[in-house]
Amino acid sequence: MAVPTEPDLIVRGGVVLTLDGAGRRVSALAARGGRITALGDDREISALAGPHTRVLELEGRTAIPGFIESHNHPVFFGFALAAPVDAGSPPNDRIADIAERLAVAVREAPAGEWVRGFRYDHTLLADRRHPTRHDLDPVSPRHPVVLTHVTGHFCTVNSAALALLGITAATPDPPGGRIERDASGEATGVLVETAAFLVNSQLPRPDEETLAHALRLADREFLANGITTVHDTGTGLFGGTGELALYRRLSASGELRTRVRSYLAHQAFAGADGRMPTPGELGAASDGERFRLAGVKIIADGSIQGRTGCLAEGYHQHPDEHGMMLQSPERLAEMVADVDAAGWQAAVHGNGDAAIEAIVGAYRHVDSAARRHRIEHCQTVREDQLDRMAEQGVLASFFVKHVYYWGDGHRDLWLGPERARRISPLVSAHRRGIIYGLHSDTPVTPVPPLEGVWCAVARRTRDGHELGPEQAVDVERALRAYTVDAAHLTGEEGETGTLEAGKLADLAVLSDDPTAVTTEALRTLRVEATVVGGEVAWSATGELSPAL
The missing domain is CATH 2.30.40.10 (Urease, subunit C, domain 1)
Structure with a gap:
């Protein structure tokens, strides 16, 4: 036949x-x-x-x-879509608006159940500050509450949550993080970087169906925006190591239609000795075209708009502040070396140029070209650092939507005009032959890749100003960064990214x-x-x- x-x-x-x-x-x-x-x-x-x-x-x-989304958080995104409290702006103009939404969710929640909200952005609120427990306590005196910042690098909790978490005036700041305190030394409820990550680790672990529902919601949104492959740069951040088995099950059953390339969250999968299991130990050989293990995600610093991205020079309006490293340069180099030796590609989050310096330094001791090690966001990378990235074969995934969503703040508040105009320097990277992808970091910014293409081409801020037009690329270059060059980041340019x-x-x-x-x-x-x-x-x- x-x-x-x-x-x-x-x-x-x-x-x-x-x-x-x-x-x-x-x-x-x-x-x-x-x-x-x-x-x-x-x-x-x-x-x-x-x-x-x-x-x-x-x-x-x-x-x-x-489209290939080269840095995204599908579970985080799905949770934000399903959250009982949308704390974003829009729709909220003030902290009081968020509190009103929270009050509704609290009335509907069973007694003592955690109430979660997502996407608040203190830079877009008229109050120009983070909500605190004093804002949350009046509408949620008994329910523990956590509001997660749009970046994921901060959260705000109420007094009931602080009590459950065991955070008091005497609780020390964790390494790489901070518990914000008032003049009397009491916790305000605002938790920064690893302190915020600690809260997520202490919350009741979502059950499998809750995680699956989040992934299905995210999958639908990806497809509706033309995305056929997504890089999950943080598998395990919300659901722990169980996310890996869930991804495999949903991909094999066809419930997830987008292809997923998984970058395991180092803090979720590293052993007690801090070392990563090998791909073989996690069953990578059994993965197929729909779901594949790609690498390991490490976080080096925070976010520029939260003044926790680690800068070599101080912040524009706070020159004595340089942000923070979540790992020391020495520890970061050890982590990268271990990830490389275990057979993984490393994807290291770096926003500030001081953090990028530490990342490039860590990559100097491994074969970055062979593993295709990459820097995530790479927001304030300098020209000299791009030179060394090119020499070492280090790749990048640029968060180009920073130009639109926070470009005005970068120029006026955090970086100043000269440093701000160079965020996401796509032209400088391209001239050196550095292969890069573009991303939305959803739910940090909205999904549409076409918006990212526009950001790369127009270099316009939310207020309508051009920011670093000399770093604007043409449409085809931006499209390639969302397709074949993004495929290159996972070594799949021979399989996808072009027709x-x-x-x-x-x-x-x-x-x-x-x-x-x-x-x-x-x-x-x-x-x-x-x-x-x-x-x-x-x-x-x-x-x-x-x-x-």
Whole structure:
């Protein structure tokens, strides 16, 4: 019996932007068994169809490689989507608005149950400060409450939570963190960096179904924004080591449609001796195309907008403050060496240039080019540090959306004009041949990769000012950073990231050609459909032509 060779899927009738090395554009492609089998014009590709071939009509729209989100937190994102308290801005203008939402959630929660809120951003509140226990206690005197900052680097708890956590005036600051205190020495409820991480570790561990629900919510949002692969840079931060088995189960069952590349949170998976198990010990050999272990995530410093990112020079309006390292440079070098020796790729969070200096220094002692070690966010990297990154083969994933969401604050409050204009220096990195991805760090900023493309091209702040236009890239360069170059970060540029025969049939259908619209129109392009492995995983209309 002959084996059928007809395509499972044909995409035709528009622009297919391959992003291959030659910049090829065609109007149609065919896929079978989850991979692209042919590209060409409508007539030649349609001629391949058989009786069971399904057709996705572009109707003049544009297909591009599926977006690859190179730094994200799916569980954190899903929790934020499902949270009983949305503490973000918008919708909240003041701390009092958050307290009103909290009061509603407290009334509906069983007695003594923890109440959680997500996404508050003190820099966007009219109060210009973090909420404290004094704001939370009047509406939640008995329920323990924790509000997690949009960055994840801070949280605020009420008095009931402080009591359960055993935090008093006598409790010392943990290494790499801080318990904020009032003039009398009492805890205000604001917990910084490792102190905030400690709270998450002490909260009741979410059950498997709660975690699964969070991942399903995040998965839907990723697909609706054209994302076909996401790098989870912190697996285990919320659900512990059990997140690994859950990911594998949901991916194998098809409940998660996006491909996941997992970077294990070092603090969740390292043993009592601080050492990481090997990929083999965690069953990496059994992983497939949908879910793969990629590396280990380490956090070196905090966030610039929270003044915990570690800077060589002081903060613009607080010149005596330099932020903080969560690991000493010596300990960071030990951790990187252990991760490398265990056979992992390292992904180290570094926002401030002092932290980036320590990361580049740690990578000097390992073969970064072979492992494709990377720096996450890489926000204030200097020119001399980019030189050494290029020499050592260190990769980067830039959090380019900082330009829009906090660029005004960087310029006026935290970094000053000169340092601020150089955040996410994409042109400087590209000139040196450094391969980089772009990301949203969701839920820190909204998901849409097209917004990230716009940020990289326009370099505009929330208030409408240009910030470092000399670091703006063109549309195709930004698209490559969200596709094939992001695939390079996990060594998968031969499998995905461009639309070529033999590669995975992962693509996004956009309402228009992003290389042919104005810069401002980039933000308003719509994702019309998302295809993963040759299957339409999401569609704005749910429509797909029947078999020919």
